[in-house]
Amino acid sequence: MAKPTGNPINDELLEIAAKNNISTIWDRFMEQEPHCGFGTLGVCCKICNLGPCRIDPFGEGAQKGVCGADADTISARNLTRNAAAGAACHSDHGRTMAKTLLELGKGIAKDYSIKDPVKLKKLAVEFGIKIEGKDDLKIAEELGEAILKEYGQQEGELTLAKRAPRKQQEIWKKANVSPRGIDIEVVQAMSRTHIGCDSEYKHVLEAAIRASLVDGWGGSMIATELSDILFGSPQPLRAEINLGVLKEDEVNILLHGHEPVLSDIIVTASQDKEIQELVRKNGAKGINLSGICCTAAEVLMRHGVPMAGNFLQQELAIITGAVEAMIVDVQCIMPSLSEVAKSFHTKLISTSPKAKFVGMEHIEFHEKEAMETAKKILRIAVENYKNRNRSKVNIPKEKMTFVAGFTMENVFYNLGGSFRPSYRPLNDAIISGRIRGVAGVVGCDNPKNESGMCHADMVRELIKNDVLVVQTGCSGGACAKAGLLTPEAAFKFAGEGLKEICETVGIPPVLHTGSCVDNTRILTACCEMVKEGGIGNSIDELPVAGAAPEWMSEKAIAIGWYFVTSGLLVVIGTPLRVLGSKNVTNYICNDIEQIYGGKWAFEGDPIKAAHIMIEHIDKKREALKLKPLMYATK
Amino acid sequence: MKKIYCNIKKCLGCGSCEIACAVEHSKAKELNSTISENPLPIKRRRAEFVEENVAISTGCQHCDNAACVTACMSGAMYKEAKTGLTQHDRDKCVGCWMCIMTCPFGAITREKQEKQVVKCDLCPDRDKPACVEACPTKALYLGTLKEFKEILK
């Protein structure tokens, strides 16, 4: 068990939790140790009621389930269902955005507007919509319809998957995994893994791959694109992170979850006169919005709303005693929050029709009455300010400044300066050996690792070796807290070549590109790099690698899969739950590279994992016959 | 004498004890690494089905008058005077399987390649045996019979 040391905020608040018998994620983690070995190795099957069955991983006991499924079939099926669930989450997220766009176009969700009309038109054209002579709302309506149609599409291809380099598309065709429609692949992943269905493990995993590809090149990418259109494409901005962003004299409201449809409106509503008046009446100096998890990333990227913390800090935020309300929607919201909140005045408000929690007040949010609902929630929060018990307030001092708001449209163009907006400078920097390559370090945080330290250790090692790092989600938060997301970090931690680039352009060596659906920004960037030329004709040829050192959610599995099958090496900190099957492990960690160009690797030590990525990048550089690195590693 | 007792009422037969035992008796002592060892470690505890909805986790009972010790023709199996535990000396074992032949609990397992046997050693490197710690329902208990009876009350 990794104690959450290394982050003094956690220690202090954990002590308070312990003193007050408040159970936190770390306590419950301890209670679960050791985790069920059958589950860990992926050899527990509870798909049908012949079982539950489990395979003896040490070979003495049963090697087959009641139906005859062996460790290969069972672990492949389990992994496929995980990937399907992860893909379902992101795709539902995208679906919400598409519905919002459609309702905006129809004039129903009138509290929203088109914030990035250029991107709207660009995307509409990609979807084959004639835009001439149509106003933005009409285009929005047609685009919303076209996108939702792809959810229900039964055959054909996904529009956005055509963004992938031709070779990737050919690989998918040849491997029989070209995604047809978004919902069908998730549904089929479920049907194929039913008792007595698909049981040849490689074939079972095709379903996982299809479901994951519709996530990356479908649901998630749609979510990213539409969020930019509806809430504005981010621009680099400075912001603050960590629980120190909470304020003593303001109404602290935490936005927690994933879909920005409500949180973005709340940002606007918080500036409403009536609400501000209520704030004054309740004796507070203002409203202090801050975020947790990916919702934080969404409103951070577009409004500079500070990040209170990442996934692991959600309970701790309440334990500060200074939070008037936590507003949640979907994904990564711990059911334990209600129990923690019992000891404090914090109001917990659930809002999504998709998720309710015992002990939370449910104010269901619908796009058509967005502003009204947002204000209702804000009123509850503001009026709760007077209930704050000052003696229970413990806002930690620690906070860190960082730069966020990078997108694939803005970041690398930034490299070229405003006069030369293209990916050329990035590709040139790689070709010349100033930058070794690019690594995406993403994913959750997990008490199986020290809080956030895995991310920071890995990223430091990467940038030291001239690898430019792009981040999303909780991983980005972890490194931001460690001070790695500032331009100054380049001087402290980056290798010579990377430092030169950062210095010239004025960017951090580690770029925060948003929430976990925004991992698709990395896919898009890969496509752009291929298009720009000189560092490979397909994604699998690029000197690029990915990692999720502390992954925990099923979404992470889907993300990993779409990166692997789009040609990337993906290193994860704790193994996928397949080690009980040597065949499946070997297939996804070795053989699969022959098909897709990418593969999985499992390495718990963040430094070693960084070097697996570096080696991979070097291998790709060698294959491309790129120049040696300009500077030797420090 | 302290040994492991199983409260059958709490035992779900999940096999967590088996896995914890095998991992503890592996080289790596960490599941994800252990699983790729060759040979795989051997568990010394078994979660056994008794009858519908009843299971038991069993292993060496460290019998007072241990049949395995009596049967052992190489002196490898012996009673440890200090603890009362039945212990196994690998240096003496010849792999004759006489102990397996006589153990009424089926608690001794062959280590085929090495021509040795293995059985519960109560995890000498740990405060509490791995199986006891791993048991998710706390069905396994380390203590004296008296203590075990006490907690049953």
Add this chain to the structure above:
Amino acid sequence: MQYVIIGSSAAGISAVEAIRTKDKDSKIIVISDEKNPLYSRCLISYLLAGTIDEKKIWYRKDSFFKNNKVEPLLGVKAIGIDIKKKEVAVSNFAGEGLKPSPANKENVKFDRLLIATGASPKLENIPGVDKKGVFPLRTIEHMTEIQAMLDKVKSVAVLGGGLIGLRAAYALKNRGKDVSVFVKSGSILSQIVDKDAAILMQKRIEEKGIKIFTGVAAKEITGDKSVKGVALDNGSKHACELVIIGKGVSPNIEIARDSGIKTNRGILTSDFLKTNIEDIFSAGDVAETNDIALGESSINAIWPAACEQGRIAGLNMAGEKETYEGSLAMNSIEFFGLPVISVGITRPKSAVYEEIVKKDAARNIYKKVVLKDGIIAGAIFVNSIENIGVIGALIKNKVDITGVKDIILEDYFDYGKIIPLIKKSKKGFREQEFKETILTL
């Protein structure tokens, strides 16, 4: 109190240890005709095979006698017992090299006596058994002598397909010799396993290059002073330089002859392992005890029985009232990675017995239990032996297994499956450890 124990192998040593748990101080005298008796007889063939090193056969430390305050009389032979005087006549412990004879004897007094004289290998009654190069394999001396001539041996004839014969064959094959086994009866190990198990084992043994000839016996061992071959009763001849005789053992009861101690095939004992004479006990390969499976008096000349009998006799010599529940034939054999364990009656000769058999040719598994009135009388497990001890417990406790008959030979038939039977059993399973496992049921 002076204890005298004749014999210093399994039963004798166990008796010493048992006595010392109850009586720390009284004098114990151990008489043995072997000079270094603290080795495990069963391991001799392992040592000959070279699968264990020599230090493994010393199953008790050198200091055993000293630590247990035993006065050992080693390398001497007990030749008679005077039950009235309570004396054992011992030949020549005074002088080296003297032949045991009534003329060279001294008397050792006893208050309590244990006769644990063991058994001796039966020798073939054919011409030529006295030639150089003919051995049984029972003692460490046999083994040393065989070892000494191995360099000159290419070919070995083993007479007898029993446990000892085959162990010797296995050992010598392991040492690179050309080994042929001549078995008088139709199958090997006929005293221990049934025909099916024997065929499986014979196949494995033959695969590994040992030749087995069944239905053939030697009628003469040929050669001048040294062995040159064996002449067989089918008219053929077999050239070899070494002959091992593995024809079983017969109990060493001569010492009891004319002493007033009752004998049959062995020395007769009571439930307390006492002979018909007060203060005189017997244990081990020489003692006849109640056979649990047969339900009659018999000798089970096996290591575990000798140890258990020695232990109980020792306790009773020290004044306890420990009952011996009887012996059960059981053997564990493994040749070339194929383990076989048999318990109790494995070749029933009467129709009152019922057999349940499971064969799994693909995995080389063969299992059989022999039932009488729903109670197990014996079992053979080939290549899947881990739970045979559970079957043994059912035999010893005479449990009616009718309810579990259908699953008793499955690999998953383990201790858990007999828990309901233990719970139901009124008389059996008296040991604390069984009770502990059903405490919470």
